[in-house]
Amino acid sequence: MTAPLHEARPTGPGRALPDTQQGMRRRNLARVMHAVSAEGPLSRAAVASRIGLTRAAVSTLVDELIRTGLLEELGPERPGRVGRPGSALAVSGRGPSGIGAEIGVDHLAACAVDLRGEVRARAVRHGTNRGRSPEPVVEELTGLVRQVVAEAEREGLWPAGLAVAVPGLVARDARTVVRAPNLDWQDVDLGALLPGEFPLTVDNEANFGGLAELWLGADTPGDFLHVSAEIGIGAALVVDGSLLRGTRGFAGELGHVPVHPDGPECVCGGRGCLEQYAGEEAVLRAAGLEPGEDRVGLLAGRAADGDPEVRRALREAGTALGIALTGALNLLDPEGVVLGGALAGLAPWLLPSLETELARRTAGPARPVSVSRLGPEGPLLGAAHSVVRAVLDDPAAVAERA
Amino acid sequence: MTAPLHEARPTGPGRALPDTQQGMRRRNLARVMHAVSAEGPLSRAAVASRIGLTRAAVSTLVDELIRTGLLEELGPERPGRVGRPGSALAVSGRGPSGIGAEIGVDHLAACAVDLRGEVRARAVRHGTNRGRSPEPVVEELTGLVRQVVAEAEREGLWPAGLAVAVPGLVARDARTVVRAPNLDWQDVDLGALLPGEFPLTVDNEANFGGLAELWLGADTPGDFLHVSAEIGIGAALVVDGSLLRGTRGFAGELGHVPVHPDGPECVCGGRGCLEQYAGEEAVLRAAGLEPGEDRVGLLAGRAADGDPEVRRALREAGTALGIALTGALNLLDPEGVVLGGALAGLAPWLLPSLETELARRTAGPARPVSVSRLGPEGPLLGAAHSVVRAVLDDPAAVAERA
Numbered sequence: 001m002t003a004p005l006h007e008a009r010p011t012g013p014g015r016a017l018p019d020t021q022q023g024m025r026r027r028n029l030a031r032v033m034h035a036v037s038a039e040g041p042l043s044r045a046a047v048a049s050r051i052g053l054t055r056a057a058v059s060t061l062v063d064e065l066i067r068t069g070l071l072e073e074l075g076p077e078r079p080g081r082v083g084r085p086g087s088a089l090a091v092s093g094r095g096p097s098g099i100g101a102e103i104g105v106d107h108l109a110a111c112a113v114d115l116r117g118e119v120r121a122r123a124v125r126h127g128t129n130r131g132r133s134p135e136p137v138v139e140e141l142t143g144l145v146r147q148v149v150a151e152a153e154r155e156g157l158w159p160a161g162l163a164v165a166v167p168g169l170v171a172r173d174a175r176t177v178v179r180a181p182n183l184d185w186q187d188v189d190l191g192a193l194l195p196g197e198f199p200l201t202v203d204n205e206a207n208f209g210g211l212a213e214l215w216l217g218a219d220t221p222g223d224f225l226h227v228s229a230e231i232g233i234g235a236a237l238v239v240d241g242s243l244l245r246g247t248r249g250f251a252g253e254l255g256h257v258p259v260h261p262d263g264p265e266c267v268c269g270g271r272g273c274l275e276q277y278a279g280e281e282a283v284l285r286a287a288g289l290e291p292g293e294d295r296v297g298l299l300a301g302r303a304a305d306g307d308p309e310v311r312r313a314l315r316e317a318g319t320a321l322g323i324a325l326t327g328a329l330n331l332l333d334p335e336g337v338v339l340g341g342a343l344a345g346l347a348p349w350l351l352p353s354l355e356t357e358l359a360r361r362t363a364g365p366a367r368p369v370s371v372s373r374l375g376p377e378g379p380l381l382g383a384a385h386s387v388v389r390a391v392l393d394d395p396a397a398v399a400e401r402a
Numbered sequence: 403m404t405a406p407l408h409e410a411r412p413t414g415p416g417r418a419l420p421d422t423q424q425g426m427r428r429r430n431l432a433r434v435m436h437a438v439s440a441e442g443p444l445s446r447a448a449v450a451s452r453i454g455l456t457r458a459a460v461s462t463l464v465d466e467l468i469r470t471g472l473l474e475e476l477g478p479e480r481p482g483r484v485g486r487p488g489s490a491l492a493v494s495g496r497g498p499s500g501i502g503a504e505i506g507v508d509h510l511a512a513c514a515v516d517l518r519g520e521v522r523a524r525a526v527r528h529g530t531n532r533g534r535s536p537e538p539v540v541e542e543l544t545g546l547v548r549q550v551v552a553e554a555e556r557e558g559l560w561p562a563g564l565a566v567a568v569p570g571l572v573a574r575d576a577r578t579v580v581r582a583p584n585l586d587w588q589d590v591d592l593g594a595l596l597p598g599e600f601p602l603t604v605d606n607e608a609n610f611g612g613l614a615e616l617w618l619g620a621d622t623p624g625d626f627l628h629v630s631a632e633i634g635i636g637a638a639l640v641v642d643g644s645l646l647r648g649t650r651g652f653a654g655e656l657g658h659v660p661v662h663p664d665g666p667e668c669v670c671g672g673r674g675c676l677e678q679y680a681g682e683e684a685v686l687r688a689a690g691l692e693p694g695e696d697r698v699g700l701l702a703g704r705a706a707d708g709d710p711e712v713r714r715a716l717r718e719a720g721t722a723l724g725i726a727l728t729g730a731l732n733l734l735d736p737e738g739v740v741l742g743g744a745l746a747g748l749a750p751w752l753l754p755s756l757e758t759e760l761a762r763r764t765a766g767p768a769r770p771v772s773v774s775r776l777g778p779e780g781p782l783l784g785a786a787h788s789v790v791r792a793v794l795d796d797p798a799a800v801a802e803r804a
Contacts (some may be wrong), residue, residue, distance in 0.1 A: 024426070221649075223648070223649045235733070237733070237734075239641075239646060244641060244646070244734070245735075246625070246734060246735020246736070247623075247625045247735050247736060247737040248735055249735070250735040251733060251734055251735040252733065252735075253732035253733065253735075254732070254733060256728075256732045256764075256765075257728070257729035257732055257733065258725050258728055258729055258763065259663065260662075260663065261661065261662065261725045268763075268764075268765045269762070269763065269764070269765050270728065270762070270763035270764070271762075271763070323660050323663045324729070326658075326659070326660055326672065327659035327660055327726070327729045327730075327733075328729075328733055330655035330656070330657075330658045330659055331637070331639070331653060331654065331655065331656060331659065331729075331730055331733060331734070332639075332646070332648060332653055332733070333647075333648025333649050333650055333651070333652040333653040333654075333655075334648070334649055335649040360671070360672070360673075361660065361670075361671065361672035361673070362658075362670075362671070362672070363670045363671050
């Protein structure tokens with residue numbers, strides 16, 4: 001196994017980088033971008049009052065952001081107000097864009113999202129990737145990426161970076177897929193296979209799904225556990241608005257939490273893991289069905305038709321999810337749980353038994369379990385938005401590359 | 403139940419406080435304190451090179467810290483070197499001190515720790531607090547606190563704050579004990595019962611134990627799970643050098659992770675929780691012993707003497723800990739696990755079965771399980787050191803109050 005690279009981490013104020021005027025300017029540029037992104041269009045005066053800097057200081061920062069194409073002026077505000085009319089500022093719909101891509105077990109996808117968060121190009125290819133070797137899969141994905149980049153460029157956008165969601169564990173170097181059992185991949189350096197012209201980030205699909213929920217979900221709290229499933233079951237732990245990644249980058253392996261310690265053997269080497277009760281294939285098996293390509297569609301369709309075997313299998317999966325989540329809630333005390341990915345489509349049949357189990361086992365007021373509205377789109381959107389967020393978080397870095 | 407107060411949390415750079423010269427000065431004062439604390443005695447030039455500021459900037463900061471009594475000069479370094487001899491700087495052994503206190507099920511304790519991390523005064527009272535009402539317990543604890551404060555004051559120290567460790571869940575207001583089942587306390591506002599002259603922080607003993615391990619342990623990683631037990635079993639999750647507290651402040655309830663979901667009923671309302679297999683009373687029960695005051699001493703003594711019933715009970719507790727920790731490691735991916743509190747004293751008989759279980763159930767390289775050398779002292783020391791760390795982290799705030 002490739003030794004995972006650890007990100008440098010701050011270890012107390014004494015070790016952090018010194019505060020400099022230059023660093024202050026960079027952070028204040030980010031504050032302006034975030035204020036306009038979250039609440040714009042805004043006048044310079046409104047930005048100044050939002051972020052607590054003087055109007056003069058904000059004007060200098062805004063001029064720089066307009067010059068580098070990250071903000072744009074919408075023209076003078078309507079007259080009739082007191083004083084000189086200010087020009088409203090908005091995040092640019094041209095300039096840098098985030099390219100997201102996804103390697104799913106049964107599909108490949110890519111999209112381009114502008115700084116305003118709008119999807120401006122999209123490409124998908126269906127068909128299983130299970131058991132295929134990485135090279136042809138990545139070659140096809142690269143074709144989709146080039147397609148959305150070309151489409152975005154025609155609209156005046158340029159790619160600020162590429163983020164790829166994968167169904168497996170990713171090392172903290174953010175490019176190596178350490179283990180993707182459902183693709184049968186191990187130690188694959190995607191950085192060596194993907195085109196080198198964009199800054200690259202590779203992450204687990206559950207992580208990007210959780211981030212999408214944080215950034216795009218309606219009323220999502222800042223602390224939550226996002227649980228998603230494709231073939232495996234993964235979780236993303238969002239704490240104070242950030243992902244908890246773990247030392248090696250492997251946090252969130254809810255699928256391998258023991259539910260019945262003497263239960264059936266699992267691919268991980270353990271026994272009775274959640275995945276053995278609530279993974280898509282386990283549920284299909286329990287319902288007496290053959291796993292095909294549209295597993296969730298099959299289960300949801302049969303459950304909606306009232307198939308008692310499928311309903312029972314989903315009820316039992318919900319119970320197992322409830323047991324594993326009881327442990328996770330006791331350990332992490334999040335504000336809530338969000339069911340995403342394939343679980344979102346099966347929620348009507350999973351939720352009742354899941355919630356009964358949580359209510360039986362956890363003290364205090366119930367924590368809300370909600371269903372993601374992004375569903376299977378989450379990881380792809382999360383990937384593209386992670387690039388956009390990086391631009392908002394440090395606009396100076398992008399301006400240097402523009 | 404009292405509604406827990408949530409700490410204000412940053413939600414992206416746009417919402418943070420603006421960077422100001424004043425804030426920069428405060429952060430640089432902290433950098434100087436941390437550098438001298440971690441590596442002192444140091445000359446001004448050595449501090450400047452450690453933290454990446456100019457010597458002139460560091461001299462101004464150092465003068466301020468000497469004036470307010472947080473740093474002291476040890477006199478000129480030995481001659482014979484090139485240039486003007488510099489005076490070595492050290493953290494002051496007088497000035498502010500951290501007062502720690504602990505409400506245990508079977509004891510009360512208090513201590514004073516100086517900025518150098520040395521314990522300068524200590525007081526303990528043995529005897530059960532189970533079932534006693536909060537007022538007389540806190541009155542006794544206040545007596546111990548006043549005793550160590552008086553002793554510290556005779557040595558030129560003054561109390562910068564009081565931190566109290568309790569065996570229960572504490573709200574995020576850091577003063578209300580929401581639930582301490584082994585004291586039989588509920589919704590006790592310690593802030594109203596303790597003397598009002600010191601800034602107060604109340605926290606769970608497992609949290610203070612974990613912090614003590616982080617700050618005082620030998621080679622403790624920055625990411626670890628600290629597992630401790632008194633009557634209950636608690637964990638502290640240290641991530642990137644900080645405690646993960648949870649939304650309500652209740653994270654780390656490892657004792658209520660389900661181990662055998664159909665197992666015996668637990669006080670929490672659940673079934674088959676870890677506490678039912680590895681809590682002190684469960685182990686005593688399994689070994690056919692009566693719970694008395696020195697439960698750990700009794701178990702450790704019998705196990706050392708080779709008592710087969712006690713050894714079996716501890717072996718089974720280790721297995722249950724291994725199952726619950728498998729779930730925790732899969733969710734959190736820490737660098738390692740540290741056994742503290744009462745578990746440290748029982749480690750020789752718990753560890754073999756615990757490690758066997760982890761090895762059976764978790765893929766990849768084994769994560770090290772180590773034993774705390776602080777043992778039952780951890781929470782009290784962690785409490786006192788939390789006050790000291792707060793002084794190092796923002797020396798300007800303390801200087802204003804000196």
